[in-house]
Amino acid sequence: MEINYQETSKDLLTRISIHEKYGARDIDKWTIEVLDPKPGMTILDVGCGAGKQCFLYDDFTKGQARIFGGDFSEELLEKARAAAAGRGANISFSFMDFNKRFGFDESTFDLVSSAFAIYYASDLRITFGEAHRVTKPKGRLFVTGPLPENKKMFYEIIREATDKPIPPMPGSSRFKVEIFETIQELFSNTQLLTFENPITFPQVAPFMEYVRASLSEDRKLWTSMFNGPEQYANLLGKIESVAATWFKRDGKLVMTKVVGGILAVK
Numbered sequence: 001m002e003i004n005y006q007e008t009s010k011d012l013l014t015r016i017s018i019h020e021k022y023g024a025r026d027i028d029k030w031t032i033e034v035l036d037p038k039p040g041m042t043i044l045d046v047g048c049g050a051g052k053q054c055f056l057y058d059d060f061t062k063g064q065a066r067i068f069g070g071d072f073s074e075e076l077l078e079k080a081r082a083a084a085a086g087r088g089a090n091i092s093f094s095f096m097d098f099n100k101r102f103g104f105d106e107s108t109f110d111l112v113s114s115a116f117a118i119y120y121a122s123d124l125r126i127t128f129g130e131a132h133r134v135t136k137p138k139g140r141l142f143v144t145g146p147l148p149e150n151k152k153m154f155y156e157i158i159r160e161a162t163d164k165p166i167p168p169m170p171g172s173s174r175f176k177v178e179i180f181e182t183i184q185e186l187f188s189n190t191q192l193l194t195f196e197n198p199i200t201f202p203q204v205a206p207f208m209e210y211v212r213a214s215l216s217e218d219r220k221l222w223t224s225m226f227n228g229p230e231q232y233a234n235l236l237g238k239i240e241s242v243a244a245t246w247f248k249r250d251g252k253l254v255m256t257k258v259v260g261g262i263l264a265v266k
Ligand SMILES: C[S@@+](CC[C@H](N)C(=O)[O-])C[C@H]1O[C@@H](n2cnc3c(N)ncnc32)[C@H](O)[C@@H]1O
Pocket: 005, 007, 012, 016, 046, 047, 048, 049, 050, 051, 052, 053, 070, 071, 072, 073, 076, 096, 097, 098, 099, 114, 115, 116, 117, 118, 120
């Protein structure tokens, strides 16, 4: 299955900043509790985007781990490199397409991670086979992604606004079963951990900012809902009006992120 997915740097950073501003919990803290990365480790983050997880590992190990981030978006890689230079962090950010052979020798990494990215892989056996190949024996894989219950309120508002079925989201529809099972076949001790983070929007405006950063025309997943700028504006207007009704009724808008973390050992 070929998944046509494109993330813009602005949309990704907007969503990260909204999670940080209005979320009750901190996914970074959870990631560190689960992984406890140690100085001296060699770590690869696949689909690293603007480098969020790489910087987290680097901060936690006080710059003492050897960290690599790979992504196929040159725009996001540039952001990551600029942020690394600004912090004086020695992290290697380079192009990688996780649908192809990973450009690393086998048994290179103590930890291979991927946050909200690798589940877009076209052929899970190839991608996770590569993740397995580059992981050291006894090294770990940690993959996070949305569970089917993720962002229920967000999808309900859109369904009410459009009266249309929500397009299947490749992440949540594959994560718990297909992806878990593929990892389980290749690795050992595979377990599914869960992280829940209620995001409370104190007004309709930041919720709409989140909607825009999720549905903008650059994100190809939503195109069944609109065609061109006019229909996009129309759709946003309908979503805003439903969100305003919900907000009036409940006094707030709460969208819970329900994240799965698949942890496995080679
Ligand atoms: C939702 S973002 C997550 C980024 C980062 N892990 C984070 O948590 O901020 C998904 C990332 O996957 C990357 N991506 C999607 N398909 C890819 C592919 N085939 N190869 C490498 N990266 C890919 C995108 O460019 C984007 O940076």
